[in-house]
Amino acid sequence: SLSSKLQNIFSKLKAYGKLGEKQVEEVLREIRLALLEADVNFKVVKDFISNIKERAVGVEVMESLTPAQQVVKIVNEELTKLMGGVSNKVTFASKPPTIFMLVGLQGSGKTTSSAKFANYLKNMGKKPFLVAADIYRPAAIEQLESLANELGVSIYSDKKSGACKEIVRAGIKQAIREGSDVVVVDTAGRLHIDEEMMKEAREVKEATSPHQVLLVVDAMTGQDAINVAESFKEKLGFDGIILTKLDGDARGGAALSIRAVTKKPIKFISMGEKLDSLEVFYPDRMANRILG
Amino acid sequence: LFGASSIDESFWDEMEEILIRADVGIHATTQIIDKLKMRAKERNAKEAEEIKELFKSEMVEILTVENGNFINEDSLNVLLLVGVNGVGKTTTIAKMAYKFIGSDKKVLLAAADTFRAAAIEQLQEWGKRLGADVVRHQRGGDPAAVVFDAISAARARNMDILLVDTAGRLHTNVNLMEELKKIKRVVLKELHVDSVKIGLVVDATSGQNAISQARLFNDALGLDFVVLTKLDGTAKGGIVVAIEDEFKIPIWLIGTGEGLDDLRHFNPQKFVEALFG
Numbered sequence: 001s002l003s004s005k006l007q008n009i010f011s012k013l014k015a016y017g018k019l020g021e022k023q024v025e026e027v028l029r030e031i032r033l034a035l036l037e038a039d040v041n042f043k044v045v046k047d048f049i050s051n052i053k054e055r056a057v058g059v060e061v062m063e064s065l066t067p068a069q070q071v072v073k074i075v076n077e078e079l080t081k082l083m084g085g086v087s088n089k090v091t092f093a094s095k096p097p098t099i100f101m102l103v104g105l106q107g108s109g110k111t112t113s114s115a116k117f118a119n120y121l122k123n124m125g126k127k128p129f130l131v132a133a134d135i136y137r138p139a140a141i142e143q144l145e146s147l148a149n150e151l152g153v154s155i156y157s158d159k160k161s162g163a164c165k166e167i168v169r170a171g172i173k174q175a176i177r178e179g180s181d182v183v184v185v186d187t188a189g190r191l192h193i194d195e196e197m198m199k200e201a202r203e204v205k206e207a208t209s210p211h212q213v214l215l216v217v218d219a220m221t222g223q224d225a226i227n228v229a230e231s232f233k234e235k236l237g238f239d240g241i242i243l244t245k246l247d248g249d250a251r252g253g254a255a256l257s258i259r260a261v262t263k264k265p266i267k268f269i270s271m272g273e274k275l276d277s278l279e280v281f282y283p284d285r286m287a288n289r290i291l292g
Numbered sequence: 293l294f295g296a297s298s299i300d301e302s303f304w305d306e307m308e309e310i311l312i313r314a315d316v317g318i319h320a321t322t323q324i325i326d327k328l329k330m331r332a333k334e335r336n337a338k339e340a341e342e343i344k345e346l347f348k349s350e351m352v353e354i355l356t357v358e359n360g361n362f363i364n365e366d367s368l369n370v371l372l373l374v375g376v377n378g379v380g381k382t383t384t385i386a387k388m389a390y391k392f393i394g395s396d397k398k399v400l401l402a403a404a405d406t407f408r409a410a411a412i413e414q415l416q417e418w419g420k421r422l423g424a425d426v427v428r429h430q431r432g433g434d435p436a437a438v439v440f441d442a443i444s445a446a447r448a449r450n451m452d453i454l455l456v457d458t459a460g461r462l463h464t465n466v467n468l469m470e471e472l473k474k475i476k477r478v479v480l481k482e483l484h485v486d487s488v489k490i491g492l493v494v495d496a497t498s499g500q501n502a503i504s505q506a507r508l509f510n511d512a513l514g515l516d517f518v519v520l521t522k523l524d525g526t527a528k529g530g531i532v533v534a535i536e537d538e539f540k541i542p543i544w545l546i547g548t549g550e551g552l553d554d555l556r557h558f559n560p561q562k563f564v565e566a567l568f569g
C-alpha cells in the first residue's frame with residue numbers, strides 16, 4: 001500500500017526531525033506512480049502533485065516528528081477533498097414525477113444501473129417506473145424488460161418506434177397515469193464524439209426535462225475518462241456520476257479525474273451484477289482504493 | 293509538439309506524456325523511454341524527429357507478435373471469446389461471423405452466456421441478421437452444455453467455424469473463471485487443441501486494469517489472441533502495448549464501431565501512427 005511504501009522511503013532516508021526537499025521529491029515520485037497506475041489522468045496527477053509539494057515542504061511537515069505520517073495525512077486529505085464531500089443524497093423534484101436520465105459510453109453499465117437504481121428507489125419507498133429508450137442495440141429493450149420484470153417495476157417500451165423523443169414522452173405519460181413518482185430513463189450507449197447521437201441525447205433531455213442526468217462510467221476507464229466526461233458535460237450536461245464495476249480490482253482513478261475536472265459528484269457505485277448492488281459513494285473509501 | 297529539435301529533458305517529458313495519455317502505463321512507458329535514451333545515445337541521435345521515429349519502431353516491434361493461422365482450412369474451428377463485462381464480446385462475435393460468412397465459411401454461433409438478461413436474445417438477433425444459426429439453451433442453463441451441443445451441431449452440419457459467446461465476468465471472480473475452465477475442458481474433450489482458439493476482448497477505453505485482465509484470463513485459459521474494441525472513440529488503446537510487452541499474445545482484430553462491418557485486422561504500424569497522431 002502507499003502508506004507502507006512511504007514509510008519505507010522515510011525509514012531508508014532516516015528522515016527523523018527535518019524533512020529535506022530530496023525526501024519530498026522521492027515521496028512525490030511514489031505518489032505520482034501510484035496515481036498513474038490507478039489510471040488517474042496525467043494532468044490531474046501533475047496538478048495534484050504540485051499541490052502536495054507545496055504543503056509537504058511547508059512548516060507542518062518540516063517540524064513534524066513523523067514526516068511520513070504527515071505526508072500520508074496530507075495526501076489523504078487532498079485526495080478526499082478532491083473526491084468531494086459525501087453527496088450521495090438522492091434529491092427529488094418538487095413536483096412528481098422526478099425524472100432521471102442515464103447516459104454514457106457503450107457497455108458502461110447503464111441498463112443494469114437503471115434497473116438497480118429503480119430497485120434502490122423502490123426500497124426507499126418510491127414507486128419507480130422504467131423507460132427503455134435504447135432503440136439501437138439488439139435486444140436492449142428485452143434486457144430492460146427482463147430486469148423490470150424481475151424487480152416487479154413498471155416499464156414502458158416500444159419496439160416499433162424509431163424516435164427516442166416519442167418513447168420517453170409516452171413513457172412519462174404512462175408513468176404519471178400509473179401514479180409513479182420517479183421515472184428512470186435508460187438510453188443507448190453513445191460516443192461523446194458522435195454528433196448525431198449527442199444531438200439525440202440533447203433532444204431526449206429537452207423532451208423530458210430530467211431532474212438529473214447521470215453519467216454512467218466504467219471504473220476501469222483509463223486516461224480517456226476526462227475526454228468523455230468533459231464532452232458529455234459540454235454537449236449534454238450532467239448532474240452526477242454512477243461508477244460501475246467496482247467489484248473488480250480496477251483502482252478507479254477515473255473517478256478522481258472526472259471529479260477534479262467536472263466538479264460533478266459521484267452519486268453511486270455499482271459493486272456487482274446483482275440488482276441490489278448499487279451503493280452510496282464514500283469519497284474517503286474511494287481515495288484509499290485509488291492510492292492502492 | 294516536436295518544434296524543439298534538441299533532445300533535452302523536456303523532450304523526454306513530452307514523450308512520456310504522449311505514452312501515458314495513450315494508456316501505455318507508467319511502467320511500460322518508463323521501460324520504453326529508458327531503452328530509447330540508450331538507443332539515442334548509441335546512435336548519437338540529435339534530432340527530435342529521428343528519436344520519434346525510433347520510438348515508433350520500438351513500439352511496432354513490441355506489437356508485432358508471431359501468430360500462426362487462427363483458422364484451419366480443413367477442420368472445424370472453435371473460437372471462444374472471453375472478457376470482462378461490457379467490452380464488446382457479443383458484438384465482436386457477430387462481426388467475426390460476418391467476416392467469415394463473407395469468405396464463404398459456414399458459421400455457427402453458440403449462446404453460452406446463459407446468465408445475463410437478454411444475452412441469448414441479443415445473439416439470436418445478430419444470428420437473424422447474419423443468416424447464421426444460434427445454438428441455445430434455457431437462460432440459467434449450464435454454459436458448458438450449450439457448447440457441447442453446439443460442437444455436435446457444428447459437426448453434424450459440417451460447419452467450418454463455431455463462434456462461442458460467453459458471459460462477461462470479472463477476472464477476479466474465481467467461480468466464474470472456473471466456469472470458463474470447465475467450458476475449455478469440455479471443448480478439448482471433443483476437439484484437438486489446434487482447432488480451438490481462445491480470444492480475450494479488451495475495451496480500448498480501459499486503463500491499467502486490462503493488464504490484470506490479460507494476466508488472469510491467460511493464467512486460467514491460455515489466450516491465443518486479443519481483440520481490441522471501441523477504437524472509434526477517443527481512447528488510444530495503448531494498454532495493448534503493455535499487454536503485448538508482458539504476455540506476447542497476438543492482437544488479431546480491432547473493433548471500430550457497432551456495425552457488422554466494423555472489424556479490421558490489427559495493423560501495428562497504423563496503430564502506432566494513430567497513437568502518436
Ligand SMILES: Nc1nc2c(ncn2[C@@H]2O[C@H](COP(=O)(O)OP(=O)(O)OP(=O)(O)O)[C@@H](O)[C@H]2O)c(=O)[nH]1
Pocket residue numbers: 104105106107108109110111112113134137140187188189190244245246247270271272273277377378408460462
Ligand atoms: N461485475 C460487474 N458487472 C457489471 C456491473 N454493472 C454492470 N455490469 C455488467 O456490465 C455489462 C454491461 O452492462 P449494461 O447494463 O448492458 O451496459 P450498458 O451501458 O447498458 O451497455 P450499452 O447499452 O450497450 O451501452 C453487463 O454484463 C452487466 O451485467 C458491476 O457493477 N459489476
Ligand SMILES: Nc1nc2c(ncn2[C@@H]2O[C@H](COP(=O)(O)OP(=O)(O)OP(=O)(O)O)[C@@H](O)[C@H]2O)c(=O)[nH]1
Pocket residue numbers: 106107137189191375376377378379380381382383384405408411458459460461521522523524525546547548549550554
Ligand atoms: N463504438 C463501439 N461500440 C462497440 C464496439 N464493440 C461493441 N460496442 C458496443 O458496446 C456495447 C457492449 O457490447 P456487447 O457486445 O454487448 O458487450 P459484451 O462484452 O458482450 O457485454 P456482456 O456480455 O454484457 O459482458 C454495445 O452497445 C455494443 O454496440 C466498438 O468497436 N465500437
Ligand SMILES: [Mg+2]
Pocket residue numbers: 110111112134137140187188189
Ligand atoms: Mg444498455
Ligand SMILES: [Mg+2]
Pocket residue numbers: 381382383405411457458459460
Ligand atoms: Mg455479451
